Amino acid sequence: MPQTDAEKKRKFRSAKRMREIMTEYYIEAKTADQTGKKVAWITSGGPVEPLIAMDVIPVYPENYGAMIGASHMGGDLCAKAEALGYSTDLCSYARADIACALEDGGPIGGLPKPDMLVCCNNICGTVMKWYEIQARLFDVPLFIFDTPFCHVDFAEEARRYVRTQIDEYIGFLEGVCKKKFDFDRSMEVGRLSLKGQRLWQDVLDAAAHRPSPMTAFDAFFFLALIVTLRGTDKVVDFYTELLEEMKERVNQGISAVENERYRLLWDNLPVWYRLKWLSDTFAAHEACLVADTYTTAWCGSMKYIDENNFIDSMAEAYTRIYLNIGVDEMAKTIFAMIDKYEVDGLVMHSNRSCKPYSFGQYDIMRMVQEKKGIPCMMLESHMVDERSFSESQAATRIDAFMEVIRQRGPRAGTAL
């Protein structure tokens, strides 16, 4: 389809570079057995910096899950897992990954085989069983990094408990890699990790500008680096460039959504197989999803990191992430985002795959309506299993939600 000049202008030039980096990364991971590097599968919220410091290539089944979803392969793979006996109520990342591992299917011909598994339960409880299954399948060692739930505060006992596990984690890595852990190198990796997180936050903050130079759908795309390569200078270099591009867009008045009139906040993981449809549907209402709680989670706990003492402080940073805190704390994060990005409404994705994310959403919705007085809507689906998405129902809800917002009119300060 021919593009208009405005559409061409809206394309991110950094997208090409991002694809190159991700391709290089997956090639490196897939050829690790030839280069002698070790591969660790790790959960998306797991402490990756020690792996980088040990020259281990981290691979993320969850990032791969997003690829499966975006390639519309989730439904078939989930059905295969169900045929093996896994319940339809299970996380669709877990189902798709388990099915893929057994048959080398899926995008890029499957993930490289792991030499070890690192599972951190700060994102959910499902990962524990999921990684145990994979540890049995591949017959490789599994390290479980257990982060107690933080309803409000981070108790001293919790700090000691998590800190002890960092030593065990280092011991585990030394055992599998058969070499000593380099603490000086880990300091440098920690600094780069924090720098990357700061830059990612700055990129996301660009969306506070009216009109927003980016949408949450762009953030879902650009997120992959802070997840997979955090702690490397590649991330720092790339987000420095991306931030430059954001600033240029702001200066040139390039808006991500043509005639942005309404600004919305997204909660929960994306519906990976419906990104374009959702983006077009909201854009047709002149609505821009300017921010989301999901991509913010990869820079949301950097306030707990001590640059000069990364190893100690990461105990707290990895424990107090968005999915490991109480509903009241989550609501506070959402209130702050509503104010920061000046949004007119909240779109919640009740994601049947992700229980810790979806639990409490109705309570948060009520709190948002009481405290912030903005309309909220709920969409139900599984993030990767496209069989669970009902387009006509979703379309009616979005249309009705936008009608309600339009009746109220945009927030003060909107350029008309």
Added chain:
Amino acid sequence: MKTAGIDIGSITAKAAILEDGVILGTRIGFTGYNAGLAGRKIFEDLTGELGMEASSLDRIVSTGYGRKSVEFAHKSMTEIICHGAGAHFLDPKVRTVVDVGGQDSKALILDASGKVTDFVMNDKCAAGTGRFLEVMARALEVNLDEFGEISLQSENPAKISSICTVFAESEVISLISRGEQRDNIIAGIHDSVASRVYAMAQRLAVNAPIMMTGGVARNIGVVRALEKRFGSPVEVNEYAQANGAIGAAVLACSLP
């Protein structure tokens, strides 16, 4: 000013024509497999009945699941906003609308001017909808129109615990085979619909007066069961089923 509203639902198509704030007529027919055709037909039938020329209508708004297939409409709007506008038109005091149609149920909150301030819809499931009642009526070999009256005779409503239409049907069949009275089973079915709809509406700040709209509002058994749950009367207007179409015709008045 003459306006028309066309509401294409999953089971029935509805049309309403208004002139200067007065309902000239409404009509209800089956949607069938072709939503676009159903919209054209219900509109032509109603204009024919009223002896009007289609061209005499100033504005037409379509709504419902088939809203986008009504090509001759000037605009399409969702049934949420149309049910709100319809209920406000029929009774401006109404603050909560519970609409139970063929394939979905929804609840909405209105402000004093009839604007929808909040709404909630059922998830992807037929439980608590008109389709659920149709399936049950078939299992019980009772005409759906008699469902409401029969259930009012029940003294001891049966318990239908399943929230899934398919499983609830098996539950009903096992109640039949156990010799449970038909009126008790039907009353149990109505309780089950009411409890689903009530639980969904509870996500909103429900305020009286409450109005029920949609095809299921014709079922007095569901209405009574809902009143029990809400602990408040539930209003049903004679135009309940055509309420979405009436709302669309009301909103058509303010189109540019």
